[in-house]
Amino acid sequence: TPSALPTPSGPPALPEASGVGRRIVYSVYAHRVWLVDATGESSRTFTVWPGTVDPQPGRYTITARTEATTGSDGVRVEHIMYFTVASGVNIGFSNAVDGASPPPANGARTGGIRLHKEDGAALWSFGDLGTKVSVVK
Known part of the structure; x- marks a missing residue:
């Protein structure tokens, strides 16, 4: 009997x-975040922990x-990159200095989109002032 074809796996496609x-x-x-190079190809993608206040889809x-x-939330963070304000809360990417994932916000309004430590370093290297950020659903 023929065997089933392998299912392609890998990171989720760029939206x-x-x-x-x-x-x-x-x-x-x-x-999830994707880092997209000038050719439109994703060079890296990774999961994140969102804050309690989300940015609206847009550019x-x-x-x-x-x-x-x-x-x-009282956590020491590094590689902070801000890109908008939503409902009076600054929205940006960061990673915890100790590499920990964020605890539940306990009702606090937070706009920090937390990354794993190595992903935070990669994003910091990739994104300078003026780098485009595309937020999608």
């Missing part, structure tokens, strides 16, 4: 209608970068 050119793509529903740019600080 359609996520823009063109070099950019960071963030999917609110998938809790943004990195407006500020901070090497390290304490997040609104």
